[in-house]
Amino acid sequence: MTTTAPQEAFLQAFHAEYPAVTAEAFGRGHAPDGRSSYAILCDRVVGSMRVLDLGCGDGLLLELLARSPGRQLAGVDLSSHSLALARRRPALSEAKLEEGRAQELPFADDSFDACVSHMALMLMSDIEQVAAEVARVLSPGGVLACVVGGGAVGGEAVGGEAYERFLTLLRRTIEETPAERRIPALGDRRTRGREGLDEVLGPAGFAAVDWETIPIDLSGPVEQVWAAVSSLYDLGPLDRATVELLRKTFFVEVRDMTTSDGVVPCAFKIHLATARLR
Numbered sequence: 451m452t453t454t455a456p457q458e459a460f461l462q463a464f465h466a467e468y469p470a471v472t473a474e475a476f477g478r479g480h481a482p483d484g485r486s487s488y489a490i491l492c493d494r495v496v497g498s499m500r501v502l503d504l505g506c507g508d509g510l511l512l513e514l515l516a517r518s519p520g521r522q523l524a525g526v527d528l529s530s531h532s533l534a535l536a537r538r539r540p541a542l543s544e545a546k547l548e549e550g551r552a553q554e555l556p557f558a559d560d561s562f563d564a565c566v567s568h569m570a571l572m573l574m575s576d577i578e579q580v581a582a583e584v585a586r587v588l589s590p591g592g593v594l595a596c597v598v599g600g601g602a603v604g605g606e607a608v609g610g611e612a613y614e615r616f617l618t619l620l621r622r623t624i625e626e627t628p629a630e631r632r633i634p635a636l637g638d639r640r641t642r643g644r645e646g647l648d649e650v651l652g653p654a655g656f657a658a659v660d661w662e663t664i665p666i667d668l669s670g671p672v673e674q675v676w677a678a679v680s681s682l683y684d685l686g687p688l689d690r691a692t693v694e695l696l697r698k699t700f701f702v703e704v705r706d707m708t709t710s711d712g713v714v715p716c717a718f719k720i721h722l723a724t725a726r727l728r
C-alpha cells in the first residue's frame with residue numbers, strides 16, 4: 451500500500467507501536483445506559499448483514515458485530531500492526547480484513563449494507579473522497595454510522611473536569627514542545643460537527659445526518675484513567691521524560707477529585723452520526 455500523506459505515515463508509525471490503543475482506552479468506557487461506544491455503534495446497524503468497518507484497528511467493533519450470526523464482515527485500516535491483532539480474533543476468521551486507505555477502498559461497488567467507523571473518520575484527510583468511496587461500496591439505502599470524538603463534557607457533568615484538566619496540561623506541554631515533536635494536523639474538522647458532516651456527505655449522496663452527543667464515563671483508579679487519557683495521538687512523539695512529567699502532574703491535579711474509594715471521575719463526549727444513502 452502506498453501512503454500519500456505525512457499524516458498517514460504518522461498514524462501507521464503510531465499504531466505500529468500502539469496497535470490496540472483505542473480499544474484498550476475506550477473499550478471499558480460506558481454511556482449512561484451502560485453501553486460502550488462500540489456497542490452503541492453496533493446497535494445502530496442491527497439488521498445490516500454486510501458491514502464494513504472503516505479504520506477498524508484491532509477489530510474490537512467487528513468482533514461485537516460478529517455476535518450476530520450470518521453477517522459478512524469486512525474491515526480496512528492503514529495499520530498492518532492493528533490488523534494483525536484483528537486477524538487473531540477467532541470471531542473474525544471469516545472477515546475480510548484489508549490493509550488499505552479509506553480513500554481507495556479495496557471493495558467492489560454495492561458490497562455493503564452498512565459502514566461503521568469508530569474514532570477514525572475524524573482522522574482522515576481528503577474526506578470528500580472517503581465519502582465518495584463509502585457511497586460507492588454501500589448499496590442504495592445503505593447506512594454510514596460513525597462515532598467521532600467530541601472532547602471534554604461540560605462542567606455540569608460528573609467527570610468532565612478530570613479530562614478537562616488533562617487537556618489543559620497537555621496543551622501547556624505541547625506549547626513548550628519543539629515543532630518536530632508535535633503531531634501533524636489530522637483529518638478534517640468538518641467531521642466533528644453535524645453541519646460539517648452534512649457538507650461532506652450530502653454531495654456523495656447521503657441524506658441529512660442524524661446526530662447525537664453522548665457522554666462516556668471513563669472513571670476508575672487513577673492509573674486506569676491515565677491510560678485512557680494518555681492514549682491521545684499528541685503524546686506519541688513526546689519524549690519519555692516529558693510524558694512522565696505530564697503523568698505525575700496529572701496524578702497531583704486529580705488528587706482533590708478522587709473519591710474515598712480511589713476513583714477518579716472522568717468522562718468525555720462522543721458524537722454518534724448516522725446517515726443513509728439516498
Ligand SMILES: C[S@@+](CC[C@H](N)C(=O)[O-])C[C@H]1O[C@@H](n2cnc3c(N)ncnc32)[C@H](O)[C@@H]1O
Nearest residue numbers: 472473505506507527528529551552568569570
Ligand atoms: C483511533 S484509531 C481507532 C481504531 C478502531 N476503530 C477503534 O476504535 O478501536 C483510528 C484508526 O483509523 C485508522 N485510519 C486512519 N485514517 C485512515 C485511512 N485514511 N484509511 C484507513 N484507516 C485509517 C488508523 O490506522 C487507526 O487504526
